[in-house]
Amino acid sequence: MSILVYTETENGKFKKASFEAASYAKGVAEKMGTDVTAVAFNAEDIKALGDYGVAKVLHIQNDKLKTFNAEAYADAIAQAAQEASADVVVLGQTANDKYLAPLLAVQLQAGYASNVVELPEIENGFTVKRSVFTNKAFNHTAITTDKKIIGVSKNAYGLKENSAAAEETSFSPNLKEEDFNIEVASVDKATDKVTIADAEVVVSGGRGLKGPENWNLVEDLAEVLGAATACSKPVSDMGWRPHSEHVGQTGKPVASNLYIAIGISGAIQHLAGVSASKTKVVINNDPEAPFFKAADYGIVGDAFEVVPKLTEKLKEFKANNA
Amino acid sequence: MKILVCISHVPDTTSKINFTDNNSAFDTNGVQFVINPNDEFGLTRAMWFKEKQGASVDVVNVGGPETEPTLRKALAIGADNAIRVNTPAIDGYQVAKELAKVAQDGNYDLIIAGRESIDYNGGMVPGMMAQILKANFVNTCVSLEVEGNQATAIREIDGGKETLKTSLPLVIGGQKGLVEESDLKIPNMRGIMMARKKPLNVVEPSSTESFTQTKSFEKPAPKGEVKIIEEDNLDQLIDLLHNEAKVI
Numbered sequence: 001m002s003i004l005v006y007t008e009t010e011n012g013k014f015k016k017a018s019f020e021a022a023s024y025a026k027g028v029a030e031k032m033g034t035d036v037t038a039v040a041f042n043a044e045d046i047k048a049l050g051d052y053g054v055a056k057v058l059h060i061q062n063d064k065l066k067t068f069n070a071e072a073y074a075d076a077i078a079q080a081a082q083e084a085s086a087d088v089v090v091l092g093q094t095a096n097d098k099y100l101a102p103l104l105a106v107q108l109q110a111g112y113a114s115n116v117v118e119l120p121e122i123e124n125g126f127t128v129k130r131s132v133f134t135n136k137a138f139n140h141t142a143i144t145t146d147k148k149i150i151g152v153s154k155n156a157y158g159l160k161e162n163s164a165a166a167e168e169t170s171f172s173p174n175l176k177e178e179d180f181n182i183e184v185a186s187v188d189k190a191t192d193k194v195t196i197a198d199a200e201v202v203v204s205g206g207r208g209l210k211g212p213e214n215w216n217l218v219e220d221l222a223e224v225l226g227a228a229t230a231c232s233k234p235v236s237d238m239g240w241r242p243h244s245e246h247v248g249q250t251g252k253p254v255a256s257n258l259y260i261a262i263g264i265s266g267a268i269q270h271l272a273g274v275s276a277s278k279t280k281v282v283i284n285n286d287p288e289a290p291f292f293k294a295a296d297y298g299i300v301g302d303a304f305e306v307v308p309k310l311t312e313k314l315k316e317f318k319a320n321n322a
Numbered sequence: 323m324k325i326l327v328c329i330s331h332v333p334d335t336t337s338k339i340n341f342t343d344n345n346s347a348f349d350t351n352g353v354q355f356v357i358n359p360n361d362e363f364g365l366t367r368a369m370w371f372k373e374k375q376g377a378s379v380d381v382v383n384v385g386g387p388e389t390e391p392t393l394r395k396a397l398a399i400g401a402d403n404a405i406r407v408n409t410p411a412i413d414g415y416q417v418a419k420e421l422a423k424v425a426q427d428g429n430y431d432l433i434i435a436g437r438e439s440i441d442y443n444g445g446m447v448p449g450m451m452a453q454i455l456k457a458n459f460v461n462t463c464v465s466l467e468v469e470g471n472q473a474t475a476i477r478e479i480d481g482g483k484e485t486l487k488t489s490l491p492l493v494i495g496g497q498k499g500l501v502e503e504s505d506l507k508i509p510n511m512r513g514i515m516m517a518r519k520k521p522l523n524v525v526e527p528s529s530t531e532s533f534t535q536t537k538s539f540e541k542p543a544p545k546g547e548v549k550i551i552e553e554d555n556l557d558q559l560i561d562l563l564h565n566e567a568k569v570i
């Protein structure tokens with residue numbers, strides 16, 4: 001018996017989501033009285049996993065797996081689960097994790113719970129708490145199969161440091177030709193920008209900014225904070241900003257440490273999509289905006305005056321606290 | 323090309339979320355149900371295939387008779403036939419298995435589902451269905467073109483996009499981008515009239531096997547009061563973010 005965690009890398013480096021998944025896996029292992037084995041593809045910093053409680057690492061080094069391929073990765077992870085005699089497989093909820101997890105679940109005939117926010121209850125069956133209805137509620141789901149897959153929500157369980165050996169073993173899964181039926185023709189990814197998925201801080205703008213020409217307000221503030229930029233649904237529907245920046249129920253979810261909403265009134269769908277963020281700041285000139293009820297800190301004022309001042313003050317703060 | 327669009331019957335995005343029966347079930351009282359938004363983008367994309375390239379478009383749902391108005395709406399938008407698998411949806415795997423059976427029986431080339439339903443947010447039905455069918459699968463799909471047996475799809479990745487080449491049979495986990503919000507087809511009167519006469523076949527489920535079970539629901543703890551900071555006292559905000567919230 002053991003716990004297997006899939007730790008995703010990007011350009012050879014583990015993502016923060018992988019360390020969160022490893023921390024969670026260690027928590028499950030402690031409850032069940034066992035150890036954590038990680039499976040990683042073409043990683044450079046294997047030992048880093050030890051800081052989050054990983055005892056062993058099955059390291060797959062294969063040039064065919066340099067670019068992500070859901071089918072091949074799921075096949076390889078299923079074989080790693082077998083190798084580690086894993087009863088529980090833990091992963092994060094990045095776009096790639098969400099792509100491969102359902103494939104893995106069918107291969108392992110394992111029940112899969114996504115968007116899990118707490119350690120499982122194992123005293124009476126095996127039950128996890130998940131967020132549902134776009135964070136408007138939680139449900140408690142019993143996984144009734146022998147093998148289980150848990151997708152851990154970003155920023156829910158967090159990082160827990162824990163020293164372990166991260167002893168590396170080379171692992172070569174048997175891959176099939178049909179694992180490669182999907183070919184990646186091209187990747188279009190801005191490498192100099194923080195993504196909404198990875199960001200600790202997200203600065204978001206709404207209709208209150210009056211037009212796309214005023215987005216320097218959002219961008220300047222984001223730059224000072226090393227933040228990703230986002231927008232409300234009307235802003236993306238009107239074409240002021242690309243769809244990829246739309247956050248909310250039908251857009252991207254945000255689970256950052258800090259979410260700053262500028263000129264966003266706070267429609268129920270928007271609030272749901274960003275509610276997993278830990279701290280929310282709202283800047284709006286309408287004191288009746290519904291977002292104030294969902295925020296931690298609020299400023300009632302004109303964004304065009306408040307935001308540049310805030311950006312300047314944060315610049316000073318960062319310079320003094322660097 | 324034979325296209326199957328999987329339709330989830332979900333509460334409208336503005337719905338108040340409440341629970342009943344000692345927090346064991348979603349309270350449908352006063353709730354308006356709609357086609358899952360992620361599925362709706364896929365349905366309109368399927369209609370474009372039908373109009374521009376010639377395709378048949380069927381829609382399917384796994385659920386009780388209460389979901390039929392949602393399937394009728396899909397017929398009014400232009401789908402040819404509807405299928406309802408007559409069983410309550412228990413979990414993602416059970417639904418995926420029933421959908422895979424419908425897909426297999428109907429010999430579909432392209433199966434379009436939403437990347438997730440906006441109620442349970444499981445995000446697993448399309449992938450599981452593909453794996454059961456041994457079909458190719460593209461998740462978070464924002465663009466899809468099909469020529470003959472070959473498909474080109476764009477998928478959203480964290481912080482960008484990836485262009486993929488693959489072949490039919492193919493399962494898509496779709497979302498906004500497959501078509502734009504402003505392109506979404508809305509039923510007109512003629513469509514609604516015609517939908518009444520279109521076939522809505524009810525088939526019985528093949529099994530009741532599931533991998534997970536929902537035990538209970540809970541609502542998030544109520545939030546504390548917002549702290550209002552004066553606009554000429556931004557130092558206070560920075561201090562609170564640094565020392566109280568500890569996020570900068």
